[in-house]
Amino acid sequence: MDALASIEAIIRDLLVFVVAMTALLIALLVIVSRMPDGNPLKRILVALSYRVGATVAAGLIAAPATPIPGLDAVVDIGAPILLLWYWWTFLRGLWSDRARTDATRTIESAKRR
Secondary structure: OHHHHHHHHHHHHHHHHHHHHHHHHHHHHHHHHOOOOOOHHHHHHHHHHHHHHHHHHHHHHHHHHOOOHHHHHHHHHHHHHHHHHHHHHHHHHHHHHHHHHHHHHHHHHHHHO
16 A cells, blocks of 8 residues: 555656646746747747647657558658757757857947947
8 A cells, every 4th residue: 555655646746747837838838929029038939849849749640650561660760860850950040049149249349349
């Protein structure tokens, strides 16, 4: 009985965590949706949500494609390659935006002097 009680406590704690994270996600989505379109944080979070959605979609496609003989190999090989490329473009965009922002700040501070 002690093992069942500890399993119950773990599951309860996990459910509380999932509910709390869902509430935080909804609050974040509402806050971000009210930001102006030019806000860099909004652009980053929109791009991040596209990447997360694509990753979930790849996982959802993989399950039904498994029983089909030729398609399962294509999905098993192609989906990770495409996801790596998609996530790489996100990270590359973050790095280039940061470098561009740093350069703009340097130029603006030089003009003020």
